[in-house]
Amino acid sequence: MSTWRKSSYSPDQQDCVEVGRGVGIRDSKAPTTHLPVSDKAWSAFLTEVKADR
Template identity: 45%
Template sequence: MTDRIVPDSAALIGWRKSSHSGSEAGSCLEVLDGHSRGVPVRDSKVPHGPAVIIPESAWSAFVTAVRSGGFPS
């Protein structure tokens, strides 16, 4: 699993806030598009913290489930 962790996510350039994150200072998720090993994901409040790299297929399935209401609040 260590090959799926980036210890200091600030080393990667091009982060964007997830469209599902609110504009307040609460839970903010950032993703990095176009990475060669998958989709890096990090907590925007900790930009020098770790990022986890999610395989493309798993990320796609997660996004599809969120969009279809698979995770009710």
């Protein structure tokens, strides 16, 4: 079982984007489905987001 983490920027506990290490990304309103994301793709995404600050 994966541990899902919610964004600290989410306004409440129901409208959240969640990330599961080694699993992917999901919407807290639809937790039974998720978008698979590899570790390499997630790292590249975070690098781009941090570079745009």
